[in-house]
Amino acid sequence: MKILITFLLFFVLKLSLVDGAALKxxxxxxxxxxxxxxxGYLNSDSESASLLSEKGxxxxxxxxxxxxxxxETGFLDNATIKxxxxxxxxxxxxxxxxxxxxRFVLASKGWDKRHLTYSVSNWSPRLGEGTVxxxxxxxLDIWGQYGHLKFTRVGGPDADIIVKFPFDGEGSVLAxxxxxxSGIGGDIHFDDDEKWADLTxxxxxxxxxxxxFFSVALHExxxxxxxxxxxxxxxxxxxxxxxxxxxxxxSLDNDDILGMYELYxxxxxxxNICDGKFDSVAFLRGGFFIFKGNHIWRLKxxxxxxxxxxxxxxxxxxxxxxxxEKIDAAYERPDGMMVxxxxxxxxxxxxxxxxxxxxxxxxxxxxxxxxxxxxxVPSHLDAVTSWNGGDLLFQGQIVLEGRH
Numbered sequence: 001m002k003i004l005i006t007f008l009l010f011f012v013l014k015l016s017l018v019d020g021a022a023l024k025x026x027x028x029x030x031x032x033x034x035x036x037x038x039x040g041y042l043n044s045d046s047e048s049a050s051l052l053s054e055k056g057x058x059x060x061x062x063x064x065x066x067x068x069x070x071x072e073t074g075f076l077d078n079a080t081i082k083x084x085x086x087x088x089x090x091x092x093x094x095x096x097x098x099x100x101x102x103r104f105v106l107a108s109k110g111w112d113k114r115h116l117t118y119s120v121s122n123w124s125p126r127l128g129e130g131t132v133x134x135x136x137x138x139x140l141d142i143w144g145q146y147g148h149l150k151f152t153r154v155g156g157p158d159a160d161i162i163v164k165f166p167f168d169g170e171g172s173v174l175a176x177x178x179x180x181x182s183g184i185g186g187d188i189h190f191d192d193d194e195k196w197a198d199l200t201x202x203x204x205x206x207x208x209x210x211x212x213f214f215s216v217a218l219h220e221x222x223x224x225x226x227x228x229x230x231x232x233x234x235x236x237x238x239x240x241x242x243x244x245x246x247x248x249x250x251s252l253d254n255d256d257i258l259g260m261y262e263l264y265x266x267x268x269x270x271x272n273i274c275d276g277k278f279d280s281v282a283f284l285r286g287g288f289f290i291f292k293g294n295h296i297w298r299l300k301x302x303x304x305x306x307x308x309x310x311x312x313x314x315x316x317x318x319x320x321x322x323x324x325e326k327i328d329a330a331y332e333r334p335d336g337m338m339v340x341x342x343x344x345x346x347x348x349x350x351x352x353x354x355x356x357x358x359x360x361x362x363x364x365x366x367x368x369x370x371x372x373x374x375x376x377v378p379s380h381l382d383a384v385t386s387w388n389g390g391d392l393l394f395q396g397q398i399v400l401e402g403r404h
Contacts, residue, residue: 110264139214160186279292291330294313
């Protein structure tokens with residue numbers, strides 16, 4: 001007990017060195033310690049917590065601040081105290097045996113089947129049964145498209161995922177879920193006393209009062225499928241409730257998508273676009289596309305990936321030859337046709353053209369082909385070259401320019 005008191009005195013001193021006014025906050029140093037133990041930043045053993053050095057406490061507080069997307073000062077400052085009382089998920093941020101990837105965190109190996117069942121045991125009177133079921137199904141469908149998962153609602157206690165409203169009282173913990181396993185694995189418990197609202201589907205009041213049920217359900221179902229909390233603020237698996245944002249409420253972040261592919265997808269690994277090094281980018285059909293390896297991302301605005309992406313090259317271009325594994329460049333012609341470039345060189349003569357593979361140093365099979373395949377491009381070209389961001393096609397005294 002003496003050791004713990006010493007630690008708390010040091011903790012209070014560290015707080016007061018930053019801002020004396022912070023001591024007047026509702027969250028005390030003891031409550032802050034309990035917060036860090038509850039959410040995995042400290043072991044539950046009080047003695048192990050008390051033996052933290054000043055350097056160790058700095059590191060721990062910075063980790064709390066990282067997961068809350070606030071400045072990583074290493075002090076228990078006002079922003080950190082405010083964070084500790086903010087509405088959030090009840091699961092720990094740090095799971096000791098979790099599998100951390102570059103960004104997303106996997107808390108389990110996921111389910112070992114692709115067809116899962118769910119049931120809704122009870123519901124909040126503020127929402128009603130139909131609203132709860134509709135939002136749960138909608139959230140499951142969003143997650144499922146990235147793991148080839150199918151979800152069916154059933155009755156009774158034998159469902160894989162059981163939704164309940166059993167606990168708590170209004171406060172900072174909105175809900176919690178259990179990672180996939182037998183028994184209660186996958187189940188979700190929502191705070192029945194929370195002021196739930198169906199804001200995502202436009203059924204909240206004009207002032208958007210209340211907590212958006214769909215946003216919280218989408219987060220908790222990520223846990224039910226095996227994902228842990230993410231420190232990426234734009235991720236659905238971010239620990240804290242961010243409020244209702246209509247522009248992002250129905251989609252996953254790239255961080256979430258990468259986690260689902262890692263857990264459930266057997267096709268070729270999905271690359272992380274946040275690492276840069278794109279093969280090409282293009283504005284096609286009114287959207288901004290990123291090509292990297294065998295995958296394509298579509299952005300609805302910078303930093304936000306459209307729902308359903310990434311997809312493979314052949315998901316988008318079904319007739320693409322199997323040997324094409326990446327796109328070097330792409331553009332859309334004025335007539336709406338998309339032109340893709342790979343590591344191939346085209347040779348023209350009279351009304352035919354050949355395709356040369358730069359990698360194998362040989363002509364591709366199936367060539368030559370007719371120039372009629374290139375709509376709008378005349379046959380019997382004399383020369384073709386690239387210049388100043390476009391293509392120049394020469395035929396007799398005619399020079400045609402194609403812009404990329």
